[in-house]
Amino acid sequence: MTCWFQAVFVVAWFRQRPNLALHGKAFGLSQATAYRYLHEAIDVLADQAPDLHSALHRAAGEGLPHLILDGKVFDATDAASRP
Template sequence: MRGTRTGTAPDLLSHALMVLVWFRKGEDTALLATGFGVSWATAYQYLTEGLTVLTAQTTDLHIVLNRAATELNLPTLADSGYENAGQGVKTPIKQLSDGSRLARDNRCYNQLLRG
């Protein structure tokens, strides 16, 4: 497998466990090193290698989010540059050309889209 070191199964298992603990608990690298009985530099190296392997095997985040949104029938929130982008793409309602204020519902809708 590209990006992985060769070693014994227990070594690889401890490397994988270290990465999982780091993801789950957000532990400091020095604390992880102590817990796994390795130096700080080795722990940092194991984390870097583990993240490299995971990154190489993951699908592009954009693709995953689009797939999830489609399967769950979720709308896509976008800025006004994406007006008329298609079904399911929600963009802010533009200000009226006569300068009058948008209705309260439309202002709330815009505020929700803009965060």
């Protein structure tokens, strides 16, 4: 499977979050391969995501007073003064 096909598979899954075994079958994949492709894509996305400190420093640099991450409010103005 090409990278493009794998990306289409994962984007389609993220849009609707269907049963992964059935979704994989629709793409001609076994259940094990569907899970592997999904988790590989999630790992790639997670590696590119900023950590909390980077996100807070960026928000402070852009003048945002706070940031809401996963339902929790973090003060971004304090982040600028931290190392």
